[in-house]
Amino acid sequence: MQQLMIQKPPFLRSGQTVSTMMKDMLLTLVLLLPLPAVHYGTHVLWVAAAAVAACFVSETAACMIAKRQVDISELSSVVTGLTIAMLMPPSAPLWLPIVAGAFAVFAVRVPFGFTGNNPFHPAAAGVAFVTVFWPQRVFAFSETSAASVLKEGLKPNQIPSEMLWGTEGGAIGTTAVLVIAACAVYLIVKKTVSWRITVCFVAAAGLTALLFPRIMVTPLTSLKYELLSGSLLFCSVFLITDPVTSPRTHVGKALYGALAGVLIMLMRRYGAFEQAACFAVLLMNAVSPVIDSFVIAVTARREARRNERQ
Amino acid sequence: MSGSKKKAKAQSQLMEKGGRRSSARGSKKTLQKRLMKESAGIFLNGLVFRNPVAIGALGLFPVVGAGYTMQNAAVLSLMMLVMMLPVCLLSGWVKIPVWIRPAAALALSGGMYLPAAALAKWLMPQAFSALGIYTVLMIGNSIILSRANDYAPSHITLAVLMDSLGCTAGFSAVIFLVAALRQIWSNVVAETGGIYHAGAYPLVGFLLLGMIAALIQHANAKRAAAERRAK
Numbered sequence: 139m140q141q142l143m144i145q146k147p148p149f150l151r152s153g154q155t156v157s158t159m160m161k162d163m164l165l166t167l168v169l170l171l172p173l174p175a176v177h178y179g180t181h182v183l184w185v186a187a188a189a190v191a192a193c194f195v196s197e198t199a200a201c202m203i204a205k206r207q208v209d210i211s212e213l214s215s216v217v218t219g220l221t222i223a224m225l226m227p228p229s230a231p232l233w234l235p236i237v238a239g240a241f242a243v244f245a246v247r248v249p250f251g252f253t254g255n256n257p258f259h260p261a262a263a264g265v266a267f268v269t270v271f272w273p274q275r276v277f278a279f280s281e282t283s284a285a286s287v288l289k290e291g292l293k294p295n296q297i298p299s300e301m302l303w304g305t306e307g308g309a310i311g312t313t314a315v316l317v318i319a320a321c322a323v324y325l326i327v328k329k330t331v332s333w334r335i336t337v338c339f340v341a342a343a344g345l346t347a348l349l350f351p352r353i354m355v356t357p358l359t360s361l362k363y364e365l366l367s368g369s370l371l372f373c374s375v376f377l378i379t380d381p382v383t384s385p386r387t388h389v390g391k392a393l394y395g396a397l398a399g400v401l402i403m404l405m406r407r408y409g410a411f412e413q414a415a416c417f418a419v420l421l422m423n424a425v426s427p428v429i430d431s432f433v434i435a436v437t438a439r440r441e442a443r444r445n446e447r448q
Numbered sequence: 449m450s451g452s453k454k455k456a457k458a459q460s461q462l463m464e465k466g467g468r469r470s471s472a473r474g475s476k477k478t479l480q481k482r483l484m485k486e487s488a489g490i491f492l493n494g495l496v497f498r499n500p501v502a503i504g505a506l507g508l509f510p511v512v513g514a515g516y517t518m519q520n521a522a523v524l525s526l527m528m529l530v531m532m533l534p535v536c537l538l539s540g541w542v543k544i545p546v547w548i549r550p551a552a553a554l555a556l557s558g559g560m561y562l563p564a565a566a567l568a569k570w571l572m573p574q575a576f577s578a579l580g581i582y583t584v585l586m587i588g589n590s591i592i593l594s595r596a597n598d599y600a601p602s603h604i605t606l607a608v609l610m611d612s613l614g615c616t617a618g619f620s621a622v623i624f625l626v627a628a629l630r631q632i633w634s635n636v637v638a639e640t641g642g643i644y645h646a647g648a649y650p651l652v653g654f655l656l657l658g659m660i661a662a663l664i665q666h667a668n669a670k671r672a673a674a675e676r677r678a679k
Contacts, residue, residue: 233640245655249662270649272642 154329156253159381160213162330166321167220167376170311173304178228178280182310188232190219192239200248214253218242221261221376224311225369225416227278234275238264258423259383266416277412281307285368285412293353298362309413312369322375331379334388335395339374340365342399352407370402373415383423390426390433397429398422462486463607487610494614497668500591501622502661507591511623512653514582516634516645519575521627523568525620527583530564531557532592536612540600553596558587591615626656 174182197215201208222238242264250256269276277286284294284306296306304314312318325331344361351360365371378384378398385394398418405414463486500506510524535556544552565583569576576583586592595615600608630647637646646652 249658270643270651271637271646272640275641 157211157213159330160217162325162328163217163376164213164220166325167217167224167311169321170224170314170317173314173317174228174310177305178310182228184232185226185228185230185235185310186220186223189223189226189235189239190216192236193219193222193243196240196243197247200243200252204248206252212253215243215247218247218260218264222264224372224376225261225265225309225413227276228310229278229280230275234268234272238268240264241267254382256382257427259377259380259419262377262416262419262423266420269411269413269416273411279307279309283307283367283412284363285406288352288363288367289406289412291353293355294363294367298359298366301363301366308367309369309372312372312413315366315371318371318375322371325375325379331375332381332384332391334391335379335384335398336374338392338395339378339399339402340371342396343370343374343403344399346400346403350403350407364403364406368406368413369415373402373419374399377415377419378422383419383426385426385430385433387430387433387437389437390429393433394422394426394429397425463490463603465602465604483606487606490607490610491614491617494611495617495621496664497671499618499622499664500595500615501619502657502664503668504591504594505661506594507589507619508657509585510582510589511619511626511657512650514579515623515627515653516630516648517575518624518627518631519572520579520582521620521623523572523575523579523583524586524623525616526568526571527561527564527586528589528591528619529616530567531560531586531589532595532616533609533612534560535592535596536600536608537605539596540603540605540608544601549597549601550593553593554588556596557589557592561587591619622657622660625660626653629656 171183171186193215198208219235219239222235222242226235226238238261242260245267246258246260246263247253247256265276277283279286282295284296284301285308287294294301300306301313302315304317306313322331322336326333326336344365347361347364348357351357353360353363355363378395385391401421402414402418405418406412409417411417462482494500498504501508501511514520514524535553538556539549539553542552561584564586565576568583595611599611603611630652632647633652634645634647638644
């Protein structure tokens with residue numbers, strides 16, 4: 139006798155689950171580690187391990203306090219930990235990623251209901267937290283970073299082509315531009331991240347750099363320096379594209395990416411810190427539901443007008 | 449109406465103006481006992497269970513903006529006590545038309561600011577001057593205005609007194625706790641090579657308030673569950 143299966147919608151599935159998305163993110167984040175490990179030494183790996191362990195332990199502790207089942211297969215806490223590690227300086231003391239990880243889990247993930255419910259990007263919040271209170275530790279790079287030179291209104295010593303290989307000063311996972319680009323292609327092809335957000339973010343940031351250069355160089359040189367320095371490209375692939383905190387509508391995603399691109403450039407120019415990506419992401423997370431509501435309202439109004447005409 | 453509902457209504461009426469005649473039954477001793485119990489309940493509500501800052505989200509600005517040292521907390525708590533009690537009692541005693549009540553409460557609060565400021569300045573001159581605009585802003589404190597405007601005119605003097613004391617105690621408890629934790633945070637961050645006065649950031653105040661509110665909500669939920677089980 140055949141059994142009638144009663145299941146919840148959606149009935150058409152793309153094959154993408156939280157677990158597969160997290161695995162893709164994890165793979166790409168791990169790919170960002172070898173280059174800085176070779177360049178700066180094995181301490182980079184310890185920083186990554188500390189961040190991942192902090193997030194995992196915090197998540198497990200939070201699950202036990204909230205009397206929830208601990209789901210190891212979900213991996214989102216590991217992804218949060220690795221993302222935090224990527225935004226740390228290579229010589230960071232181990233307690234710095236631990237503090238950031240604990241804050242990300244206890245203040246941003248857990249109070250809102252764990253995975254899929256957080257209104258703010260946990261890793262961005264964790265890094266922003268340590269940046270606010272320990273800026274000298276977070277920006278303690280062994281070599282002067284291009285972002286800090288640009289912040290002072292000067293032209294960096296490196297030529298833009300030298301900034302592709304991950305050898306300049308900067309956070310662990312943000313300097314290897316070519317690897318980040320390869321990760322972006324992989325994640326977009328696998329549909330783990332939305333190309334609309336990434337493309338609109340980079341385009342808006344690039345356009346702002348072209349039109350309003352911070353330093354006295356040609357617009358094209360300004361564009362190269364702005365895109366290749368700091369954590370802008372890393373942010374465009376790993377932070378701003380978070381499916382939980384970004385808008386759901388296609389137009390909303392494009393608008394969200396573009397606004398974030400402009401915002402990060404404004405924060406680079408007028409903000410207090412050389413790397414403003416995390417703050418820009420958090421501010422955009424706050425307006426993400428508003429963007430969705432706005433897009434839905436405009437679409438509904440347009441459809442209503444079209445129906446009236448017919 | 450069920451028996452328990454009737455009892456609850458009678459209990460709430462007891463502290464309302466003119467409600468004693470309809471709800472007060474039994475001997476004088478029983479009535480006194482009930483009044484004492486109700487008064488303790490009102491005080492505890494202000495202090496913990498319906499804390500105006502943590503649960504009502506009233507009077508947040510002194511806690512978040514200025515509650516980062518124990519001296520600041522002491523000055524603001526003292527000012528709260530000296531201002532709230534007379535403002536609420538006067539609002540309860542004097543019959544004022546509803547339409548002018550908010551303005552009257554504000555004017556009363558402004559009037560009480562002068563003795564409160566003088567006392568705070570006399571007791572803690574340095575902390576008072578360091579607070580700057582935050583002391584003046586106590587005139588518009590939403591705890592004082594909301595209780596004077598909404599609660600005091602409809603309740604008996606004993607209830608108003610206990611409510612004012614409870615709210616002041618609740619405000620003081622929260623601001624002292626937040627200030628202590630913020631001072632600890634400032635020391636921890638400074639000792640680990642971070643910025644100075646890290647606890648003075650409003651971000652820290654909001655985070656701590658959120659945690660305190662969550663703890664009280666958790667306690668309230670447990671209390672409600674225990675009451676349901678007892679019934």
